[in-house]
Amino acid sequence: MGRHADAGADARPLLTSESYARCPSRRDDDLRNFRSCLRWLCLDQSGSGYRAAVSWAVFLLLAVAVPAVSHFVLAFRPQRRPYDLVVQLSLTAASALSFLTLSSVTRSYGLRRFLFLDKLPGETDRVRLGYTFELNQSFRLLSCFVAPCFAAEVAYKLWWYISGAGRIPFVGNPLLSYCVSCALQLASLIYRISSFFLSCVLFRLICHLQILRLEDFAAVFRGESEVEAVLREHLRLRRQLKVISHRFRVFILAGLIMVTASQFAATLVTLRPHSDDNLFNTGELALCSIVLVTGLLICLRSAAKITHKAQALTGHAAKWHVCATIDSYAVDLETTSTIAPDTNHVSPENDADTDDEEASDIDELICTKIVHTHVNTMAFQKRQALVTYLENNRAGITIFGFTVDRAWLHTIFMLEITLFLWLLGKTVGIS
Numbered sequence: 001m002g003r004h005a006d007a008g009a010d011a012r013p014l015l016t017s018e019s020y021a022r023c024p025s026r027r028d029d030d031l032r033n034f035r036s037c038l039r040w041l042c043l044d045q046s047g048s049g050y051r052a053a054v055s056w057a058v059f060l061l062l063a064v065a066v067p068a069v070s071h072f073v074l075a076f077r078p079q080r081r082p083y084d085l086v087v088q089l090s091l092t093a094a095s096a097l098s099f100l101t102l103s104s105v106t107r108s109y110g111l112r113r114f115l116f117l118d119k120l121p122g123e124t125d126r127v128r129l130g131y132t133f134e135l136n137q138s139f140r141l142l143s144c145f146v147a148p149c150f151a152a153e154v155a156y157k158l159w160w161y162i163s164g165a166g167r168i169p170f171v172g173n174p175l176l177s178y179c180v181s182c183a184l185q186l187a188s189l190i191y192r193i194s195s196f197f198l199s200c201v202l203f204r205l206i207c208h209l210q211i212l213r214l215e216d217f218a219a220v221f222r223g224e225s226e227v228e229a230v231l232r233e234h235l236r237l238r239r240q241l242k243v244i245s246h247r248f249r250v251f252i253l254a255g256l257i258m259v260t261a262s263q264f265a266a267t268l269v270t271l272r273p274h275s276d277d278n279l280f281n282t283g284e285l286a287l288c289s290i291v292l293v294t295g296l297l298i299c300l301r302s303a304a305k306i307t308h309k310a311q312a313l314t315g316h317a318a319k320w321h322v323c324a325t326i327d328s329y330a331v332d333l334e335t336t337s338t339i340a341p342d343t344n345h346v347s348p349e350n351d352a353d354t355d356d357e358e359a360s361d362i363d364e365l366i367c368t369k370i371v372h373t374h375v376n377t378m379a380f381q382k383r384q385a386l387v388t389y390l391e392n393n394r395a396g397i398t399i400f401g402f403t404v405d406r407a408w409l410h411t412i413f414m415l416e417i418t419l420f421l422w423l424l425g426k427t428v429g430i431s
Contacts (some may be wrong), residue, residue, distance in 0.1 A: 031111055033139040034202075038106065041195055043099060045107040055103060058191075063095040066188040074181070082269050083281055087288045090262035094292060095192035097258065098199040101251045114247075115202070116209055116240065127212045138205045145197045149291055150190050156283045157182055163280075193291055200295040203248055207302035207397075210244065213237060214309045221320035227382045231389070234313075238395045241306065249399045252299055256412065259292045263419035270423065286424055293420050300412060303404040307396030311405070314390045321383045 038044040042058040045051050067088040071081075105114045112118055115135075120128050161182055217237060220230050266285055270277050279286075397404045 031115075031117075031135075034111060034198075037139070037142070037194070037198060038102070038111070041191060041198070043102045043106065043195060043198075044111075045103045046110055052103075052107070055099075059095070059099050062188045062191040063092050063099070066184050067092055070181075070185055070188070082272070082275075083266075083285045086262065086265050086269055087284045090258070090265075090288050090292060091189070091192040091196075093258050093262075094196040094255070094295070097251060097254050098195040101199055101248075102195070102202075105247060115206060119240075123213065124216055127209075127216050130212045131209050134205060134208045138201050141204075142194075142197055142201045145201075145294065146190070146194050149193050149287060150186075152287055153189050153284070154186060156287070157186060160280075196291065196295050199251065200298040203251070203299050204302040206244055207306050210237070210241060210306050211309050213240075214306070214313065218313065218316055221316055227386050230386060234390070234393075234395075237310070238393070241310065241395050241397060245398045248299075248397075252303065252404070253399050255296055255299065259296045259416065260419075262292055263289065263416060263423065266423050267419055289420055289423050293416050296416065297413065300404065300409050303397035304406050304409040307403055307405045310395035314387070314394065317387050317390050321387050324383060325380060 035044070042051075042055045045055050071084055071088050120131065161178055214237065217233055220233065266289060269275070269285075270282065394403075402408070
């Protein structure tokens with residue numbers, strides 16, 4: 001089945017069995033970046049109740065109190081208040097959803113178990129090294145999403161405050177009041193954006209591990225395998241996909257409803273009679289839509305990709321069944337008569353060789369080359385039973401029984417991107 005231990009893997013921190021215990025961040029911990037991010041955002045509630053109290057206090061301050069004070073205390077111009085209300089409610093809802101999801105899983109499972117790192121010692125080197133690489137890339141991806149949004153918000157806030165767009169109540173020094181107000185608003189925004197993107201990136205990371213496992217599982221159809229071992233491995237993959245679906249089904253469904261409602265609300269606000277739609281009033285509204293739509297598409301694309309890979313196993317198994325059956329009949333004919341070679345016939349292998357360069361990037365799960373399997377791999381009835389099982393038990397990410405596949409993704413994408421482009425056209429002039 002390709003699942004074996006590597007004697008040289010102990011030299012790598014991620015692959016050592018001792019590193020899978022729930023432990024604080026240390027120099028050789030591959031999750032130190034994510035642990036630091038969770039600690040700075042106060043989303044890690046594992047351990048003592050003190051962490052949970054601090055986590056809730058920071059959430060109520062930056063995700064609830066500061067946005068409420070910003071909207072009701074600051075004297076915005078009347079033209080800007082409707083846009084600010086949609087922005088604050090949308091970002092707070094996204095932050096609350098991420099906060100409840102991350103705090104729950106870190107308290108119940110810990111970060112390593114949540115990312116299925118405790119399952120890696122039993123996987124092949126290809127899966128472990130691929131997941132190690134993706135783990136290192138995920139934090140960079142998170143930075144690439146958060147940093148531009150924060151830089152755009154800093155530039156917008158400085159422009160807004162310098163231009164005197166609103167009167168800020170101050171106590172004592174007016175300049176100090178302006179600086180404190182701007183700092184709190186920026187801290188609130190970076191907290192809400194970072195927590196939402198962190199949840200989406202972690203879900204993408206978990207999905208990537210399952211994709212590596214599915215691609216590794218496809219290798220069992222290239223050699224001699226027992227049907228019981230193949231069935232047991234497929235059941236293990238289905239069980240892990242069900243666990244992922246159970247942990248994230250509320251997050252994905254609630255995120256879909258929240259983002260769609262936010263897009264509709266923003267569209268209705270910009271369509272009001274005599275609405276003043278310009279970059280000065282609607283800059284934050286455009287940024288909010290970019291953040292929410294991007295995070296939602298990250299989750300949906302990752303889930304749909306897993307479902308596509310898992311369902312491709314059925315076609316791969318059917319091709320393997322056909323090749324094994326053809327080989328078995330060829331052996332039976334050779335025992336009774338000698339088959340003369342046909343010089344005019346071009347073998348599939350020669351055809352496949354001419355397309356090696358074009359097929360180098362083809363997905364392993366949908367490879368079109370004929371596989372010459374061992375004749376005695378298993379009986380025809382067993383192979384047929386395995387193919388029938390895979391056809392009727394397709395794995396994938398589900399949300400309360402609904403499979404998240406590419407057709408589902410395309411429908412949601414068209415809805416969200418239509419609202420998104422309309423909103424950008426009304427706010428910053430992009431259409």
